[in-house]
Amino acid sequence: MASFYNLNGKKLQRQYRDYISEFKQWKHKTHAKQYLIYPENIDKHLSIDETALSKGELYTIITNKKAKGKKGSIVAICAGTKVEPIIEQLLKIPSKIRNKVKEITLDMANSMKTIARVCFPKATQVTDRFHVQKLALEALQDIRIKHRWEAIDRENNSIKLAKQKKILFIPETLDNGDTRKQLLARSRYLLYKAPSNWTQNQDFRSKILFQQYPDIKKAFDLVQNLRNIFNQAKSIKIAYTRLAQWYHQVEISGFKAFNTVANTIYNNYRSILNYFNNRSTNAAAESFNAKIKAFRAQFRGVKNVEFFLFRLTNIFA
Template sequence: MAHTHCIKKMLGIEDPNIYLDDMPVVFEENKQVKNIVVQGKLSYTPRCCKKCGITNDSHQDIIKNGTKLSTIKLTHINFQPVLLRLKKQRFLCKHCAQTFIAETKLVERHCFISNIIKRTIAMELREIQSMRLVAQHLSVSNSTVIRVLEKVAEPLEANHIYLPQHLSIDEFKSVKNVSGAMSFLFLDAQNHRLIDVVEDRRQNQLIDYFMRYPKESRYSVKTVTMDMYSPYLAVVKDCFPKAQIVIDRFHIVQHLNRALNSFRIRVMNEAKKKSETDYRKLKKQWKLLLKNEWELDVTDYRTHRLYEGLVTEKMMVDYLLHINPRLRQVYTLVNDLRFALQRHDFDQFKTILEESRKYVLPKKVRTTVQTLFKYQEGIRNACLYTLSNGAIEGVNNKIKNIKRSGFGYRNYSHLRARILISYRLTASQFEPKALHYKEEKRRQEEKEKAKAN
């Protein structure tokens, strides 16, 4: 009838062999949950026997032999679970005297959770929320969500064949294990597509991993954008000999800011014994010292609770630098390097580093300068290319939010699966054949076995 057809369309039941009753919808209360129950029947004429493989050419070799009642979870309407109470036709083969039950694409074999629910779970796992919350929303168990997570993530594994020309690599904190709880991920630096996630970021593990790729793919990599983590240098040299290293500009500026801030703290602690006012100014205005010198306001005069009269940002910074001459020296060095980096002028950047060798610098600042000397080639490439690790830092931020939503992860494979689903699962892969390719493969093997017999 027309109304049953509309109900099937609304519930996503696309199998033409499922027939709903004339009065299909009833309401039942189970465990203080009100369920919407839809009643129907599954029946068709089978082409062959599922047991012996004999074809049903005359439609008399396989006969109907009763039904089996099955309750299938479909979806939710107005926050109420919808159940399909389906009478599945049982068939009897006259040749082998075996019985089998009618099957439908609506649900997998020996399963009572519909593929609609499983596709919804896969879509929900793309978002930042805990797996327990997904289970509560869809009225399924946590184990069901985990099984769907593992099944959906399996086809998303990297093929270890193709590598893009421009790579972006970084690490993130995953779960506690022998590798120190740090894992490795890399993506295409141009289209920001996540390629794969590796459990261990240690040098020997990464070399073993990348050596799985063909030599042609590894040699086609032109640039690798990374931070200043020294083991990555050996990985790039061994695995991508034709690639140029590009140091992310954000991490260069971060190193300079940390050096300046560490010396500010040292000067602040020394000023605490001499002047309480200078101590408070150095402590409260740390952001002002880290601001680029050429971006300081020199025209807007305002009152400030730490200063008398009207002052500008430039006047406040000049006072802070007047407290300690070495602080002014470090401040000038850091700003000159940041200005050269912003203008992509590596020659000026290198000249400033060379001149810094002529005078004495604080220990941490000198260590930072030596680190920049070590990565000169990568910094030169950072001034030539516009590539950065901004996209991969965004991926890291989402990973942190996923971990935070679930109050941390103990199983690395589950965390990795959530990452792959979030960034590699597309809309076309929500189809039943993509989500349940193992079931389709099993059915194909059974057909080939039946033909062989």
Template sequence: MDNHPISCYHLGHYFQVEGKQLQEQYKEHISDYSGWDQKDHAHEWMLFAGNLSSRLSIDETALSNGELYTIITNKEAKGRKGAIVAMIKGTVAEDIIGVLKKIPERSRKRVQEVTMDMAANMQLAIKRCFVNAHRVIDRFHVQKLAYDAVQECRIKYRWAALDLENQAVAQARKNKAGYQPEVLSNGDTLKQLLARSRYLLFKHHSKWTAVQSKRAELLFERYPQLKHAYELSLRLGDIFKVCKSKEQAFKKLAL
């Protein structure tokens, strides 16, 4: 277990030993946990300054019970041993700064690049702790903003369709008549079309199924602005895939 990524449960199952008991025995007696110098504060923060490199990344993640933790990783370790530089409970900038400043200033000044999302707290923490580092916004967070904007557009149209249908139902009741919504050629009503188009708008059109392609055709026929928003989000993704420099990307952004 010290050298290979195997859980106590699977190891116990192999040797016909109860996994939970093996885990407790390993933690309390076999491992160095009882004498670990970070044991007292590990529930709040952990720091592995020896894993620091010139290229880092910082992000937040939810672990047990939905608690948020800020994790700083060494990109050069590529997710293997030595990847975690620090793990801090919460996302408060001052808490992150307090832990990272325990790393000697000389070492922190060697950091050249930190990849992050657009959260202001992370920007502040990196600016204060790694003064010589270039702050790089993760492309996936930038693209997520574009995808979110497309979804907002779809949701706006869906609410409008629901309002129109509610008005039509109310009018039909007033006239003591039945209401039958328009059914499109693929079997969807308008509000169903807008609801069921959610996932296809996250995907590249080359990956659509035949059913999704038909749904997209009907959607974009009725909502050209949504089609334009979707195409812009794809073009943003293409910029990240094709462009190798900022100058090239800025030219492509002049849509």
């Protein structure tokens, strides 16, 4: 706009912030960097998550799912993830309003669970299924990465030996033209997908990968079995039984990383099973985080946090 009217862009931006936008008269300006609370946006179904606004500084954000990422979405924005200050601010909302909340979706962080339990005591906590699946996927990728480092070491040693013998090093290639190092690197994304979503090349690569590395195949099956529980189980009772069976499969597999995942699920199984009541996820919170990142990108970063929050809450609160 400044360019179109042949104005100084930075000066126009400053004038907009200080005079046109009414930012200086904003009633929340003095405490915006610490907390922003909008009790009128509280509804039966909420999400709680954390996001970085500027320079990696985390903020805890509570959103109203019913608003679908539009006006009325923001219930609270609090600096940091420390439990006590956030609870202190949320408890200023009358208990009658807070008790309206019947369900709140969150990740497996203990801080989020504590905030939800203390501030919204009538709400059922639902652990986001995608955070659970992400843990299992990370355990699978951990096994792939270990094999990749081993393949890189073997190839480097073979190159070194070939130089010592003054011969040309020719790496072993598999049926699809990949070396072992390339196979393990290029299999990263196919392991995130269900087999039904693989392309023809990915399907061919997976057959070679699983033939060469049976432990990756076993770990991949564990991930798919966990995904199928969330997709197919129709009730808490069925899900509980199938999770117990999955836990047993992990114990038999002997994978240390998956044992950690299984123990995490065991410690959070009540809130994980609550997913099967209404099949609620934290997708609304993740979507809202994406909106914040897009908004931040328009600013080319956040120089003035208060002004950023002012514009954010004008649009979404």
